[in-house]
Amino acid sequence: MxxxxxxxxxxxxxxxxxxxxxxxxxxxxxxxxxxxxxxxxxxxxxxxxxxxxxxxxxxxxxxxxxxxxxxxxxxxxxxxxxxxxxxxxxxxxxxxxxxxxxxxxxxxxxxxxxxxxxxxxxxxxxxxxxxxxxxxxxxxxxEARDHWAELTPKPILIRPDRVEELLDILVDEERRLPVVVASPHSRVPFESWRVRVEGLTKLLPGLASLYILDPLAETQFNNAVGAPFGVRGGAIRTYLPGLDPAVDGDATRHRVLSEPRIEVDNWRAAQLLTGLPRKLAADGRLPGPLTRLARTAAAVTSVPPRPTLPPQTDAEASLAALRQEIASLRQENGELRRENDELRQLFDMAGHEETKLREELAVAQDDLLDVTDDLEASNKENAELKAWVRVLRRRLEEAGRAAEAYVPVEEPVRLPTQLPEVVEWLKDLDRVEFTGDIDKVWKLEEKAQSSTWAQTAWKVVLAFQEYAESVIEGRFKGGDFRRWCSEPPSGVSAISAGKVKPDESESVRTNTRMRRQREFPVPPEVHHSGRVHMWSHIYIGGNAGMSSPRLHFHDDVHGTGKIYIGYLGPHLEVKSTN
The missing domain is CATH 3.30.530 (Alpha-D-Glucose-1,6-Bisphosphate; Chain A, domain 4)
Structure with missing residues (x-):
């Protein structure tokens, strides 16, 4: 990649x-x-x-x-x-x-x-x-610029007189790179926090424009940008290109690295801040003036002109001239050999570059299909929910309870915007447990679709929780989790049954390396060895291609009463990737 x-x-x-x-x-x-x-x-x-x-x-x-x-x-x-x-x-x-x-x-x-x-x-x-x-x-x-944004080795201090300038940069339609804005810490002296932010952003120079708000500028900035897009309390926010503060729903694209997560591990926080900007910079479209330039440089070599033979006045002069000609030819031959070697290396690199560009294009096409499928599924779900709302409101009106039909929701539904949040939120559920490697989860944060994947993963978790509760309470006796999703009881959380795969292919099961990759930790009460093969998996994305991440799980609802998630990360190796 x-x-x-x-x-x-x-x-x-x-x-x-x-x-x-x-x-x-x-x-x-x-x-x-x-x-x-x-x-x-x-x-x-x-x-x-x-x-x-x-x-x-x-x-x-x-x-x-x-x-x-x-x-x-x-x-x-x-x-x-x-x-x-x-x-x-x-x-x-x-x-x-x-x-x-x-x-x-x-x-x-x-x-x-x-x-x-x-x-x-x-x-x-x-x-x-x-x-x-x-x-x-x-x-x-x-003075390096990404249109209006400044690219500097360290974060730029924003005082109240520069807040308006920062707001203009955020909404700049020609901006190509992310803008990373750090807020002041409520319990750490500002200058000490500023030094710490410099360390947290040390992997970002050239990949994003970097800013830190002083305490007075923080309030002014948040009032101007609006609550959904604000950053405060020692958090650091990454604002992607195309920001529209007039659309609250756009806020979820712009990730917030919270102060508690920074406190847990500074190095991991720095890596998380860097993942997406680095990928956008590496894979993004070049500005127009550069798209026509060849990526590899050409060597400039010059071959000295061949000297002219002097007049052959006698045998000695002719022999000297001949020796000079031989020496010149040898020198020229050496120059040509070096030039040929350099040109061969350039051709090799050009071939490598073409192969790599084709691979990157294939991955980009997979990612586009993934996002398109997710968008189509979300649009369909939203349309169905809106239709249900209209039907229920009409029924309430017909029943003489029109006022109740438009009562706002007391607490808005909150969805995770980062995959590690999904793992954190699992602690509040009693029927779903994560036993895997959190570093694999963080790896997915490098992808632009990670916020969408986080919400999909959370829907899977909620469906796991309701499925397990229904089995334990005897309300669902019709089979496994895939059957739950195929024929969900009315009003329950479920996902598309097509995303649920109860097993792996024979080529995966019989391959020693691939089998080992799908063996994940579980508590000893599930298996005395502390590990089981988790063949069952779910596509966390819109398609079943290699670009879509996977969630591998073990259903032990009939045993310990829980579902164990052993893996949430990039697609594991299959035969087609060898």
Whole structure:
């Protein structure tokens, strides 16, 4: 998946010459810093050479499109036994630099590309790129922007006089990246909390614009943005692009990381804040001026002209000229070999990039189908509920109880917006218990659909609870949970029976590795070993494809009176993924 890649794209008002100069200066500074723990030949870089050390190659290119637009590219490859780190920096200047609508763009990608298949399948996932030092350097050196939003290495302090500016950024229709806003803590001195927020957002530079409200600005901000979209009490909120404060229902898209969750584990909180912005930055559509640029840089090499033979005045002069010609041919041959090697590497990378883009497109299409199916199901359910409300109101009116038909609900129904909340809320239920790995649940938070999945998972949990209660009380004797969903009693919680799969395929059951993956913890009163195979599973999403997460469970209602959820996370391995 592309979440292993670090990508930042921003624009600046710097003139082209200054932008190119800044990029070259910061790149050199970054290489100097890396040379302290890695053998990088800075003198070779200064001489314009491609090879900077053993397994370290820097390709660079400068070109113009003929209309005045200029592009400078640098691509660094650092090889190791399993593959190479690929760092690509592109600076693109417009054809009309004095036009205020034209911007100079910076585009930085860092990712690891694995080239060996010797490791086990579980270990082949490329390592995750950290925020590179050059990204922090560039963000500090230039005034980086995501349209109106500022991209900085650390959160920007928002005082009351800048609240209006922040509100404009939130609703900016041209904003591409999330805006992360931290509120002041009610019990921690503000400056101490500010330092802590800097630590919590240290994985976000270049992926989102970062802000922290001071105590006076917090009240002003929340009054202006409205209660559904507010952030307070030490919470940190991620506002996605396309925010519409006039639609209360839009608030659930914009996730809140609460102060209690931050207190439990700072590192996990930092990872949770980073997951979705990182994915949106890596997978999002590039700005128009950059879509036409090739991602890989081309090497610029020059071959010295072949010298002309001097007049053959005598045998000695002819022999000397011949030796000079041979030496020149050898030098030229060496240059051609190096150029050929570099071009071959570029072709290899281009092939890798094309394959990866096809894979990403397939995943994106699966995600789109998933969201579409969820939306269709929700629209159908909403239409049915509205029809029921109309029928019930009409019956109340016919019964002479019209006033009761429009009494508002005393407490609005609250749904979880994050999957870890589902696990927390399970503590209030007595018939459903989570025994799995919470880290797998947090992994799903990297996906944009996670809030929808959280609500679907909660509906499953409520259906589990009512099913178990009905079985124990003798009100349901018709079979298992799938039958409950196929023929639900009137007025109960249930999900689509098509999402419930009571078993796995024979290819999964007979494969040792896949069997082991589906063995999850249970209390010893369920099984003396403390583990059981949970073949029964539910699609937490709109389709049965690989992009839809899974919930694996064990029905022990007739034993301990509970349903145990052993797994809630990404789709486990099946034969088709080998």
């Amino acid at each position: 592309t979440s292993g890649r670090y990508r930042t794209v921003f624009h600046t008002a710097l003139p082209p010459a200054d932008a190119f100069g800044t990029a070259a200066r910061e790149l050199r500074s970054w290489l100097v810093a890396k040379s302290r723990h890695k053998a990088i030949d800075i003198a070779a870089y200064d001489d314009g050479q491609a090879r900077l050390g053993e397994g370290i190659i820097l390709l660079r290119n400068s070109r113009s499109d003929g209309g005045g637009a200029q592009t400078h590219q640098w691509q660094l490859r650092e090889h190791d036994a399993g593959g190479y780190w690929l760092s690509s920096l592109v600076v693109h200047a417009p054809s009309k630099p004095r036009d205020p609508e034209q911007r100079t763009w910076f585009w930085l990608d860092v990712e690891y590309i694995r080239t060996t298949d010797e490791t086990a399948k579980e270990e082949r996932r490329p390592p995750r790129a950290a925020v590179p030092g050059i990204a922090r350097q560039l963000l500090a050196a230039v």
